[in-house]
Amino acid sequence: xxxxxxxxxxxxxxxxxxxxxxxxxxxxxxxxxxxxxxxxxxxxxxxxxxxxxxxxxxxxxxxxxxxxxxxxxxxxxxxxxxxxxxxxxxxxxxxxxxxxxxxxxxxxxxxxxxxxxxxxxxxxxxxxxxxxxxxxxxxxxxxxxxxxxxxxxxxxxxxxxxxxxxxxxxxxxxxxxxxxxxxxxxxxxxxxxxxxxxxxxxxxxxxxxxxxxxxxxxxxxxxxxxxxxxxx
Amino acid sequence: xxxxxxxxxxxxxxxxxxxxxxxxxxxxxxxxxxxxxxxxxxxxxxxxxxxxxxxxxxxxxxxxxxxxxxxxxxxxxxxxxxxxxxxxxxxxxxxxxxxxxxxxxxxxxxxxxxxxxxxxxxxxxxxxxxxxxxxxxxxxxxxxxxxxxxxxxxxxxxxxxxxxxxxxxxxxxxxxxxxxxxxxxxxxxxxxxxxxxxxxxxxxxxxxxxxxxxxxxxxxxxxxxxxxxxxx
Amino acid sequence: xxxxxxxxxxxxxxxxxxxxxxxxxxxxxxxxxxxxxxxxxxxxxxxxxxxxxxxxxxxxxxxxxxxxxxxxxxxxxxxxxxxxxxxxxxxxxxxxxxxxxxxxxxxxxxxxxxxxxxxxxxxxxxxxxxxxxxxxxxxxxxxxxxxxxxxxxxxxxxxxxxxxxxxxxxxxxxxxxxxxxxxxxxxxxxxxxxxxxxxxxxxxxxxxxxxxxxxxxxxxxxx
Amino acid sequence: xxxxxxxxxxxxxxxxxxxxxxxxxxxxxxxxxxxxxxxxxxxxxxxxxxxxxxxxxxxxxxxxxxxxxxxxxxxxxxxxxxxxxxxxxxxxxxxxxxxxxxxxxxxxxxxxxxxxxxxxxxxxxxxxxxxxxxxxxxxxxxxxxxxxxxxxxxxxxxxxxxxxxxxxxxxxxxxxxxxxxxxxxxxxxxxxxxxxxxxxxxxxxxxxxxxxxxxxxxxxxxx
Numbered sequence: 001x002x003x004x005x006x007x008x009x010x011x012x013x014x015x016x017x018x019x020x021x022x023x024x025x026x027x028x029x030x031x032x033x034x035x036x037x038x039x040x041x042x043x044x045x046x047x048x049x050x051x052x053x054x055x056x057x058x059x060x061x062x063x064x065x066x067x068x069x070x071x072x073x074x075x076x077x078x079x080x081x082x083x084x085x086x087x088x089x090x091x092x093x094x095x096x097x098x099x100x101x102x103x104x105x106x107x108x109x110x111x112x113x114x115x116x117x118x119x120x121x122x123x124x125x126x127x128x129x130x131x132x133x134x135x136x137x138x139x140x141x142x143x144x145x146x147x148x149x150x151x152x153x154x155x156x157x158x159x160x161x162x163x164x165x166x167x168x169x170x171x172x173x174x175x176x177x178x179x180x181x182x183x184x185x186x187x188x189x190x191x192x193x194x195x196x197x198x199x200x201x202x203x204x205x206x207x208x209x210x211x212x213x214x215x216x217x218x219x220x221x222x223x224x225x226x227x228x229x230x231x232x
Numbered sequence: 233x234x235x236x237x238x239x240x241x242x243x244x245x246x247x248x249x250x251x252x253x254x255x256x257x258x259x260x261x262x263x264x265x266x267x268x269x270x271x272x273x274x275x276x277x278x279x280x281x282x283x284x285x286x287x288x289x290x291x292x293x294x295x296x297x298x299x300x301x302x303x304x305x306x307x308x309x310x311x312x313x314x315x316x317x318x319x320x321x322x323x324x325x326x327x328x329x330x331x332x333x334x335x336x337x338x339x340x341x342x343x344x345x346x347x348x349x350x351x352x353x354x355x356x357x358x359x360x361x362x363x364x365x366x367x368x369x370x371x372x373x374x375x376x377x378x379x380x381x382x383x384x385x386x387x388x389x390x391x392x393x394x395x396x397x398x399x400x401x402x403x404x405x406x407x408x409x410x411x412x413x414x415x416x417x418x419x420x421x422x423x424x425x426x427x428x429x430x431x432x433x434x435x436x437x438x439x440x441x442x443x444x445x446x447x448x449x450x451x452x453x454x455x456x457x458x459x460x461x462x463x464x
Numbered sequence: 465x466x467x468x469x470x471x472x473x474x475x476x477x478x479x480x481x482x483x484x485x486x487x488x489x490x491x492x493x494x495x496x497x498x499x500x501x502x503x504x505x506x507x508x509x510x511x512x513x514x515x516x517x518x519x520x521x522x523x524x525x526x527x528x529x530x531x532x533x534x535x536x537x538x539x540x541x542x543x544x545x546x547x548x549x550x551x552x553x554x555x556x557x558x559x560x561x562x563x564x565x566x567x568x569x570x571x572x573x574x575x576x577x578x579x580x581x582x583x584x585x586x587x588x589x590x591x592x593x594x595x596x597x598x599x600x601x602x603x604x605x606x607x608x609x610x611x612x613x614x615x616x617x618x619x620x621x622x623x624x625x626x627x628x629x630x631x632x633x634x635x636x637x638x639x640x641x642x643x644x645x646x647x648x649x650x651x652x653x654x655x656x657x658x659x660x661x662x663x664x665x666x667x668x669x670x671x672x673x674x675x676x677x678x679x680x681x682x683x684x685x686x687x
Numbered sequence: 688x689x690x691x692x693x694x695x696x697x698x699x700x701x702x703x704x705x706x707x708x709x710x711x712x713x714x715x716x717x718x719x720x721x722x723x724x725x726x727x728x729x730x731x732x733x734x735x736x737x738x739x740x741x742x743x744x745x746x747x748x749x750x751x752x753x754x755x756x757x758x759x760x761x762x763x764x765x766x767x768x769x770x771x772x773x774x775x776x777x778x779x780x781x782x783x784x785x786x787x788x789x790x791x792x793x794x795x796x797x798x799x800x801x802x803x804x805x806x807x808x809x810x811x812x813x814x815x816x817x818x819x820x821x822x823x824x825x826x827x828x829x830x831x832x833x834x835x836x837x838x839x840x841x842x843x844x845x846x847x848x849x850x851x852x853x854x855x856x857x858x859x860x861x862x863x864x865x866x867x868x869x870x871x872x873x874x875x876x877x878x879x880x881x882x883x884x885x886x887x888x889x890x891x892x893x894x895x896x897x898x899x900x901x902x903x904x905x906x907x908x909x910x
Contacts (some may be wrong), residue, residue, distance in 0.1 A: 104558030116785030217493030336781030336823030348562030
């Protein structure tokens, strides 16, 4: 069996490179691969394109990646939260690019990449600033715009359980973007809470089959080193 | 809570009407809502369009619907199995229309309908008879054709467990088209093996949330009345 | 709000809650719409969808120690899961929204136009906005209820003939719930359905930036 | 097969199995390709995908009484699930296939063209065909291995310059495994890699409907 387990955080993220497009899971504080992101910060990479729901909040996670100058562009749905002050300052200084994508379109663009589709027609954003310049198709009297797949070089995702094949479960609303991102990257790296023996996961309840997982790292349940207290 | 439970087979299928497009789950002998189909046969409906993986086999299920003259058209990926002799004879007599759709495109067209998309670009069938007449888009040097959503007036699906909210689980490879079809119809009718109390299903393992289910009928584990023996 | 006789945010929420029918699947936008969950009439089974993958979102846990960081609403507030709720991933969650399974979405608004156009994601002078799921949900829900103050802080009407704010989704709003009135958006234009207690029809007309049809009887908001 | 020295279906399957590398995810088409599962070299971990929603499909149950009607291959034969296998629905299953996660697909073929075009779903004179998942899998897999007899029943070559049979997917086949030879499909045309024991290079050339590059050394199929 292919060995997908990384014994150290360094091994887990060793393949990442300058200029890569990285899909990063999570919504709010749930399902963010915080340990992996910390590791990426420590690598001092440059010119990353980050795809995530938001532009980083407070000073950790994606915000720390931004603060340390690792990020050239962010593709997200919610850049302007009050807590996204690190991003705001860099953006206003012209130091980071931004592409705002409606949240459902963001998820669907990654799903399309994972499913081998060349694009899809969505009613979302028709006639809006975010639909501007996109081809409009009228079908049965309803307008749709053509959106393109969004593929990552890497996905960094957070899971609850993992087995040696890379099969994953998630926890409650920490599922969010993680399973979709796992399908949409060339190389998917998982931060999992716990490892279970192969065969322990119910085959009816595996949310991400291991075929989408290239590497996993067991971070355990405790998330250390947060300035704003646990998990925030 | 909306009452989704039909106490009798007649109640479960009471809404079906002549001319309706019906998505019918199943692949081979697994996950076919056989009891519901028998009920539809007994109603003597006419001009149905059936969307399924195959065109009916042997003399029961979709084959019986065909034999009794209920079907005007079949949309499927695998019409010409040896066991599809009922369909073959009707087709050769010009009594039923056929649209052959690649299996992945069939699933994806229903998924698109369920997801509110206007269509999608797929590499499947480019340059083939089944892609003929469809708009070709070249993206990054690769060709795709535009496929349209496929929506049902009704979906008839087979599940393992159901609760009063209509949440569903499936059993092994009997899952197949069933969850996708549940999303793609205006009215989804479930034949379930067993009913469980609300709250018994693990919210992490519900495959089809009840919001996609309009009506369910408990058929039990035993499938009676098959000429070719149980379940075939 | 210094004006008298205006409904509080909670009173608007209570009125919106009345509009949600038994058996509906509903998405509540972040901000004021979230309050709606606290006013669902007893006996009505309303299922709440949260775009971050929760079907059957329940209220905030009764005790703070039961707050779970993995169980938050789209507005990032702590919530619960009702019995029979389910978790789904983001693409599936927006398939629910875009696919027309939401019986209603209650969304905050900067402006509504007479054709039902909604503006709620970006200020006209801002370089960009935080769209979140607003465009997907507004485009996909069967009914969009706009929930807002009747006028902006400076007193400018938010119910207008045509949008001057950036569009979120075309022709989606079917009814508007404000601190002054309930206004239906119909093919024949705005129709005043109800006024807040103590608010006159003339006051609503004056605060509205478009023609308002006044039926013979205008109800009073139960508040 | 009345010709001498032709490989049996099982012998072709054994040769194809050698081609499948450790850690690969593989889809086996219905018919002859299915036999491949029986010849995986010991110690190689090959994960089988079945388009009806099985990842980690295992062999037929050892005992007939363990056959489960809900656990069948795409070819409708009884199978098992390996430990660590998973069930997914049809749209997700074809997302796996179309999305490039299949390291290889082994598919039966009527014809292969020198540019890698595959014909395997419909006879030229048939009014229609049973396409199943062939077009999706052929278009999506990283490698398509065609597995077939070298010639049709009447002796016509199936390895040809350009298809005369209806296309399944363009430029997808990378290698052909027949009862006579292993032929690579390269940018420079067909290259003969191996011949079956007892079959001569000249015999293969005669049975092939297009130019065949013959390297200095041509291997013999281990059978």
